[in-house]
Amino acid sequence: MAAQAQQETAVDAAADSVREREISVEQEHLDRVYRRLEEKIHEAEFLMNDAAKRGQVGTPGALAERDAQVFRAGVHLNRLNNEFEDFLFGRIDLLLGKDGKKGPDGAYTAVEPADGAVREDDTADIAETLHIGRIGVLDSEYAPLVIDWRAPAAAPFYRSTPVDPGRVVRRRVIRSKGRRVLGVEDDLMRPELTAFLDGDSLPVIGDGALMAALGQARGHTMRDIVASIQAEQDLVIRAPAASVTYVEGGPGTGKTAVALHRAAYLLYQDRRRYAGGILIVSPTPLLVSYTEGVLPSLGEEGQVAIRAIGSLVDGAEATLYDSPSVARSKGSHRMLGVLRKAARGALESGRGGGPGGLENGGRGGSRSGRRSASGRRGEGAGQLAFVDPDEHGDPGEHGERNGVSGWGSGASSGGTPQRLRVVAFGRRLELEGPELERVRQVALGGTAPVNLLRPRARKLLLDALWERSGAAGRHTDPELAAELRSSFDEDVTSEDSFIEFLDVWWPELTPGDVLSAMADERRLGRWARRILNPGEIRKVARSLRRDGHSVHDIAMLDELQSILGTPARPRKRRDLDPLDQLTGLEELMPVREESQRERAERLAAERVEYAHVIVDEAQDLTPMQWRMVGRRGRHATWTVVGDPAQSSWSDPDEAAEARDEALGTRPRRRFELTVNYRNPAEIADLAAKVLALAMPGAESPRAVRSTGVVPRFRAVGDSLAATVRAESERLLAQVDGTVGVVVAMQRREEARRWLTGLGDRVVALGSLEAKGLEYDATIVVSPAEIADESPAGLRVLYVALTRATQQLTVVSGERDEPDAHGVPDLLRD
Numbered sequence: 001m002a003a004q005a006q007q008e009t010a011v012d013a014a015a016d017s018v019r020e021r022e023i024s025v026e027q028e029h030l031d032r033v034y035r036r037l038e039e040k041i042h043e044a045e046f047l048m049n050d051a052a053k054r055g056q057v058g059t060p061g062a063l064a065e066r067d068a069q070v071f072r073a074g075v076h077l078n079r080l081n082n083e084f085e086d087f088l089f090g091r092i093d094l095l096l097g098k099d100g101k102k103g104p105d106g107a108y109t110a111v112e113p114a115d116g117a118v119r120e121d122d123t124a125d126i127a128e129t130l131h132i133g134r135i136g137v138l139d140s141e142y143a144p145l146v147i148d149w150r151a152p153a154a155a156p157f158y159r160s161t162p163v164d165p166g167r168v169v170r171r172r173v174i175r176s177k178g179r180r181v182l183g184v185e186d187d188l189m190r191p192e193l194t195a196f197l198d199g200d201s202l203p204v205i206g207d208g209a210l211m212a213a214l215g216q217a218r219g220h221t222m223r224d225i226v227a228s229i230q231a232e233q234d235l236v237i238r239a240p241a242a243s244v245t246y247v248e249g250g251p252g253t254g255k256t257a258v259a260l261h262r263a264a265y266l267l268y269q270d271r272r273r274y275a276g277g278i279l280i281v282s283p284t285p286l287l288v289s290y291t292e293g294v295l296p297s298l299g300e301e302g303q304v305a306i307r308a309i310g311s312l313v314d315g316a317e318a319t320l321y322d323s324p325s326v327a328r329s330k331g332s333h334r335m336l337g338v339l340r341k342a343a344r345g346a347l348e349s350g351r352g353g354g355p356g357g358l359e360n361g362g363r364g365g366s367r368s369g370r371r372s373a374s375g376r377r378g379e380g381a382g383q384l385a386f387v388d389p390d391e392h393g394d395p396g397e398h399g400e401r402n403g404v405s406g407w408g409s410g411a412s413s414g415g416t417p418q419r420l421r422v423v424a425f426g427r428r429l430e431l432e433g434p435e436l437e438r439v440r441q442v443a444l445g446g447t448a449p450v451n452l453l454r455p456r457a458r459k460l461l462l463d464a465l466w467e468r469s470g471a472a473g474r475h476t477d478p479e480l481a482a483e484l485r486s487s488f489d490e491d492v493t494s495e496d497s498f499i500e501f502l503d504v505w506w507p508e509l510t511p512g513d514v515l516s517a518m519a520d521e522r523r524l525g526r527w528a529r530r531i532l533n534p535g536e537i538r539k540v541a542r543s544l545r546r547d548g549h550s551v552h553d554i555a556m557l558d559e560l561q562s563i564l565g566t567p568a569r570p571r572k573r574r575d576l577d578p579l580d581q582l583t584g585l586e587e588l589m590p591v592r593e594e595s596q597r598e599r600a601e602r603l604a605a606e607r608v609e610y611a612h613v614i615v616d617e618a619q620d621l622t623p624m625q626w627r628m629v630g631r632r633g634r635h636a637t638w639t640v641v642g643d644p645a646q647s648s649w650s651d652p653d654e655a656a657e658a659r660d661e662a663l664g665t666r667p668r669r670r671f672e673l674t675v676n677y678r679n680p681a682e683i684a685d686l687a688a689k690v691l692a693l694a695m696p697g698a699e700s701p702r703a704v705r706s707t708g709v710v711p712r713f714r715a716v717g718d719s720l721a722a723t724v725r726a727e728s729e730r731l732l733a734q735v736d737g738t739v740g741v742v743v744a745m746q747r748r749e750e751a752r753r754w755l756t757g758l759g760d761r762v763v764a765l766g767s768l769e770a771k772g773l774e775y776d777a778t779i780v781v782s783p784a785e786i787a788d789e790s791p792a793g794l795r796v797l798y799v800a801l802t803r804a805t806q807q808l809t810v811v812s813g814e815r816d817e818p819d820a821h822g823v824p825d826l827l828r829d
């Protein structure tokens, strides 16, 4: 025994010394990389000083090249200063390739080994070693010191597998912090070979980087997976950007991670095309804040807008959730018909004073409202309030919603005027209610945006007044008749009473005006007749009387913006330019043309469309939301990731139809992700029971690891609060990272109180907010309550059960009917 122990100690010591040696090999390389980067920085600083000294000297081409170099060096400097945890994270050792061609990054391009690369006795020499990192670095001879992870030469690092190894013999993940290498983990892709590097046999360290990554504790923000992207994920990340890339996969298969890495990849591939033009749509503000650090960690800042579905419209931010039944009415395609009628009908309400509503053209709006990958979250972007209008107090039977945000206004406080009185050609002329109504209906004929119909309505009013005046028959000569008519029109339109009347009778409506008008149940009843049933009308109107907007209101506002249209605004008169006054040009050109730069700035500020749209958790978009997102990517290429089994929308077929409409006839490339990297098998197996109820026949993804820790079941003792609190304390002691307590939506506030004083490693969240998030440990409170909360409740429960990376506790509530072991009926075999 002692001899065996001695032998084992000797083997361990030998392994340790090989590991140390390999770490120092990588340390040497990292030192070289940093030396080279410092050289580049000095070069850049020299160039900058030199340029300053020489002023404008140099050909335009040389100056542009110098600027580009200074810029690149600046980027390197910036990255270096960030002191990435792992600037350099990978290495591959490759066999000789089939051809001897080198790519732009200095690496050989061949994927397959040359015919003689492996000798008959299964020995081979390593012909090329590549290091992979967050950005590419070349040495002074233009040989690659580090390959950018997105470059084609880096693809084998992710794609090579023992089944299809290509040229890769050994793949190594390097763990470093700042300038220090901390560890290495190897995977052998060709274990059958005895490979030599510079005459020595190739050492292999550790047992794989993926498991090490998955075992790490979770924090409140997502980490990138750049060092351990798996082959099936890499195919999606690097898929060509043409048309629609459509990705399905179960919980934890890396869909969100893949979507974010794909954004970084697309920018790398074609920066000119995508800079500033990638939109990532996320289901909740919580998921936005969870994921928004990933792109900066991949070296991409600012060019990608990550926005929650309730924050897509500038100037309006969702702060509320609707109850499932109201959400169902508001999100459904039927709402489109209601909004079209309401937009036209709201004119009757006139437009009272009020704060004026979000200016037309609000969609897209100012840049400041947009959230970028690097930007801070705006206020109010955390958890949304959940108010069920079916169960809570009515904020006023027919009252107006409070126009607190930019989109609200008191549209219906005035009422439409019933009489137009003007004096023309010395006569008093009047149009009364029925005539005015007739004119309005004629003006509204067709489908043109309501706000763009005002000139037409004005013309029809003048026609009616002209008719009343009896002046029409005064001249038979057409020229004289036309002259008379034009002076009549001038007479009328210069009258204050006419201008004031038109402003009230045909106001320029904002989306907020129309939504406010819809808060009146009687009016909504008229507009929604035969589209919504009376119960729906009552609930929707009531929900619109709350302060603030719900997630579903935002899609309605956006739709209304396109139904109402934005009238062209007169261009701003410029300030007088003394030079123009000297030349007298001011008179000839009263309106100055926009400069090139002004135009570019204006277009950027007004941008509502993107070059690429990535939709995360796509299964949750309602038909109205698909329309909203679709408007932002009419000419875009798309990446759509989702999982039908996690859909919280009650009618997935209807949503799929709306998705197809938004994506149009663009061809789709479908991908499937099949491996669950989040949940240990013990948790995934439990969740699979709910999946079988929610979507019989659907397959669960395969869990990549198992921890041996089975889920715990707790039946409520004295009180739910005490049980959950005690369990939270227990789990906080067991895991290093975060604990998530998932409850039914209506219990959120209460659940937060249960956890008071336990610190910020533990959070309470409603089932709908758990979308996309993960915690080291989760407590799912009352499965039955979550499942009963909406028609899609079982799928929502499936989401809740698949959030944990290590441990799961299920606490039964009153409705769960736990067995003797505390297992609720929904989770029993």
Ligand SMILES: Nc1ncnc2c1ncn2[C@@H]1O[C@H](COP(=O)(O)OP(=O)(O)OP(=O)(O)O)[C@@H](O)[C@H]1O
Binding pocket: 210, 213, 214, 223, 224, 225, 228, 229, 230, 233, 249, 250, 251, 252, 253, 254, 255, 256, 257, 258, 643, 646, 677, 678, 771, 772, 773, 774, 802
């Ligand atoms: N290749 C990988 N290497 C390391 N970690 C990975 C890898 N792929 C996924 N993960 C991790 O697995 C977890 C789940 O990933 P992600 O949230 O992207 O999955 P998802 O498919 O979007 O899940 P859900 O549908 O449940 O929201 C994350 O912690 C992610 O970092």
